[in-house]
Amino acid sequence: MKRHSTWLRPLLALCALLLPFAAPAAPTAPEAERLLVLSYHDIRDDVARKGDPDLYAVSTQNFAAHLDWLDGQGYHPVSLSQVIEASKGGRPLPPRPVLLTFDDGLRSVYTRVFPLLQAYGYPALVAVVTDWVDLPAGRTVDYGPRPFTRDDFLTWAQIREMQESGLVEIASHTNDLHHGVLSNPQGNSTPAAVTRIYDPATKRYETEDQYLARIRSDLERSVQLIRTHTGRAPRAIVWPYAAYNSVISRIADSLGMTVSFDLEGRNTPVQPDLHGMARLLVTGNPTVVELANILRSDPDPVRIRALQIDLDAVYDDDPAQIERNLDALVERVKKIGPNRIFLQAFADPDGNGSADALYFPNRFMPMRADLYNRVAWQLRTRAGAEVYAWLPVLGYEPADPRQREEWAIRSPEADGIFRLDFTRPEVRRFIAGIYEDLAANSYMDGLLFHDDAYLRDVELPQFLPGQTEARTQALIDFTLELRDAAQRWRPKLKMVRNLYARPVLEPESQAWFAQRLDMFNHAYDYTALMAMPWMEGARDPERWLDRLVEAVRVHDPELRQTVFELQTVDWNRRQPIPGKRLKAQTRRLIAQGVRHLAWYPDDFIADRPSTADARAALSARTFPYAEE
Structure with a gap:
C-alpha cells in the first residue's frame, strides 16, 4: 500500500x-x-x-x-x-x-x-x-x-x-x-x-x-x-x-x-x-x-452525517463553470465536515425523478458529461468524505422510443416516476449493465438506491392482488442483483436505500409502495428514511418527526440502521426551511437517540442552508468548528 x-x-x-x-x-x-x-x-x-x-x-x-x-x-x-x-x-x-x-x-x-x-x-x-x-x-x-x-x-x-x-x-x-x-x-x-x-x-x-x-x-x-x-x-x-x-x-x-x-x-x-x-x-x-x-479499545460506532448532492447543480455547459461549481462544493463539504456524501450519478434536468442521461461512460444511455468520477474522487481526497453513488433502481428513460414504450410500467397513476418493468429479463440486463459500468469507470464507497424503487398494488399484474410482501421482496432482490453487478468492479460496497415515511407511519400503505423498514434493514446496511414532514403535509413538523422516531423503534429499537433524512426545502411552497429550524430538528432527533442524520437538497451554490448552520447540524467532527 x-x-x-x-x-x-x-x-x-x-x-x-x-x-x-x-x-x-x-x-x-x-x-x-x-x-x-x-x-x-x-x-x-x-x-x-x-x-x-x-x-x-x-x-x-x-x-x-x-x-x-x-x-x-x-x-x-x-x-x-x-x-x-x-x-x-x-x-x-x-x-x-x-x-x-x-x-x-x-x-x-x-x-x-x-x-x-x-x-x-x-x-x-x-x-x-x-x-x-x-x-x-x-x-x-x-x-x-x-x-x-x-x-x-x-x-x-x-x-x-x-x-x-x-x-x-x-x-x-x-x-x-x-x-x-x-x-x-x-x-x-x-x-x-x-x-x-x-x-x-x-x-x-x-x-x-x-x-x-x-x-x-x-x-x-x-x-x-x-x-x-x-x-x-x-x-x-x-x-x-x-x-x-x-x-x-x-x-x-x-x-x-x-x-x-x-x-x-x-x-x-x-x-x-x-x-x-x-x-x-x-x-x-x-x-x-x-x-x-x-x-x-472498541472502535466508536459509526454515526452517519450525510449530505445528498445533486450533480445536476455542478454540471454546466461551460467547463470552466463546472470547475468553479466543483470548487464551491468541495470547499463547502470541507467546512461542514460530513462523513458521507450521497452523490447523484444520473442526469435529471427536468426534475421528474427518472434518469434522462448518466454522468459516467456507459453502454446503455447518453452520457451528459463524464463528471461523476471526477467529483466523487475530489470529495474523497480533498474533503475526506465517503462517497455513495446515488442511482435509480427503475427510473430510466431509454433513448430508444421503442424501448421506452415497451419496457415501461403501465400505471393508472399519472403523478408517479417513470419506471421500467424490472420483471422483463432485457430490462434487468439493461439496468444491471448501468450499475456495472458505473463501478467499472468510477470511484465509490457505496450505493444509494433512489426513491423510484416502489411498486403500486395496481401495477405489474403478474403479482397477484394481496402479494404485497412478494412485491417488496422482488424489488429488494433486484437491488441485490444491481449490487452484485457493481461489486464485480468495486468490492465491499455499502448499501443504502431510500424509504418513504408513510410505510413506517401507516403500515397498511406498504401495498402502495412495496416498501417495509424491517425488510430493508435486513437487506441493506442502512435505510435512508425520508423524514420530510413538509413533503408529507404535516401540520406540526416536529411532532410528526417525534411520531416517526417512535414508529422506527418498533423495527430498529436502537436506531442503528435508520438514517433520518431531513428536507431543507418546502417544495410545496418553494421556500427553504430556515437553518435555525433545521438545527433544532437535528438536536431534537439526537436527543431521542437518533444516530444517523442526512438532508436533501444541499444547495452549495447559494450556500443554503448556510455553511454555519450546516456545520452545526451535520458535521461529523467531535467539535464542529470553523476551519480557517
Whole structure:
C-alpha cells in the first residue's frame, strides 16, 4: 500500500486517521480464529515523535517496543504458511495470532526490521513492488516526503537472504501498479490497478480487454521476477492503495496468489477464502501505549452525517463553470465536515425523478458529461468524505422510443416516476449493465438506491392482488442483483436505500409502495428514511418527526440502521426551511437517540442552508468548528 505521488496523499492521510478506528467486523469466528494483521512501511531511527513528513514511518525504537508489547500480551506472531494451513482445516492458529506485514519493499525492512525479527524469532510478510527492487542508478520514485533512490529500496540479494532465513515470505505488491493513471478528461489520477486509463489524444478509455491485459501483464511480470530471484512464486498479493476488484483478483488467483489484503478493519476470521483480509494500518509513529490503546479499545460506532448532492447543480455547459461549481462544493463539504456524501450519478434536468442521461461512460444511455468520477474522487481526497453513488433502481428513460414504450410500467397513476418493468429479463440486463459500468469507470464507497424503487398494488399484474410482501421482496432482490453487478468492479460496497415515511407511519400503505423498514434493514446496511414532514403535509413538523422516531423503534429499537433524512426545502411552497429550524430538528432527533442524520437538497451554490448552520447540524467532527 501507500502513497507516493501527491494525488493520493490526502486520501491516504484520511485512511490513516479513519481505518484504525473503523467498526469491527461482525463476530463470525471465535477470538482464537481471528487474525490481527498489522501493516507497516518504513522503519527509521530518526522519525519525529509527531508530525514527521512521512505519516507511514515508524521509529525503530517504537517498532521494537511494539514487538515487545505483543510478546508480553500473549500475541503469537504467525507466518503466512500457518494462516493458509489453518484456512484449509489444518493445524489451528495459536491464541491471539498476529501477522506482521511490510509494504513497498523499503531498504529498512532489511536493515532495521529483519534483525529484530531474528532476535524475537517472529515471522513476517514483505510485499515488494518488483519494479522498485534494484532500482537503476539515477532513477527515483516519488515516495511522499522526498524522491527515493535505489538506496531506499531492497535489493534481490537482501530479499533472498531474508527469505532463506525462514522468517520472511515475499508477496507481490505488483510490478508497476503503485501509482496513479489518468482516469478522465479533467485530469484526475486514480489507482492504476482499478482504473480504465483515459487517452486524451484519442478521447477514449481502455476497453475491458485492454485493461485486463495490462493488469495480467503486470502481475505475470511480478510473479516471474520474484520466482526468478528467490526460487519461489508469491502466494499473496497486497494491492497498492488497497484498490482491487473481483476480476483482477481472479487474475491473481490464476497466477497462484490466492491470498490478498486490504485495509478495512483490523482483523479477519481465518476461513477458506483468504481474499481481502483486513489489516490495521500503523501510522503516525505510535508509541507502544498508543498502539495498545488502539488494540484494546472498541472502535466508536459509526454515526452517519450525510449530505445528498445533486450533480445536476455542478454540471454546466461551460467547463470552466463546472470547475468553479466543483470548487464551491468541495470547499463547502470541507467546512461542514460530513462523513458521507450521497452523490447523484444520473442526469435529471427536468426534475421528474427518472434518469434522462448518466454522468459516467456507459453502454446503455447518453452520457451528459463524464463528471461523476471526477467529483466523487475530489470529495474523497480533498474533503475526506465517503462517497455513495446515488442511482435509480427503475427510473430510466431509454433513448430508444421503442424501448421506452415497451419496457415501461403501465400505471393508472399519472403523478408517479417513470419506471421500467424490472420483471422483463432485457430490462434487468439493461439496468444491471448501468450499475456495472458505473463501478467499472468510477470511484465509490457505496450505493444509494433512489426513491423510484416502489411498486403500486395496481401495477405489474403478474403479482397477484394481496402479494404485497412478494412485491417488496422482488424489488429488494433486484437491488441485490444491481449490487452484485457493481461489486464485480468495486468490492465491499455499502448499501443504502431510500424509504418513504408513510410505510413506517401507516403500515397498511406498504401495498402502495412495496416498501417495509424491517425488510430493508435486513437487506441493506442502512435505510435512508425520508423524514420530510413538509413533503408529507404535516401540520406540526416536529411532532410528526417525534411520531416517526417512535414508529422506527418498533423495527430498529436502537436506531442503528435508520438514517433520518431531513428536507431543507418546502417544495410545496418553494421556500427553504430556515437553518435555525433545521438545527433544532437535528438536536431534537439526537436527543431521542437518533444516530444517523442526512438532508436533501444541499444547495452549495447559494450556500443554503448556510455553511454555519450546516456545520452545526451535520458535521461529523467531535467539535464542529470553523476551519480557517
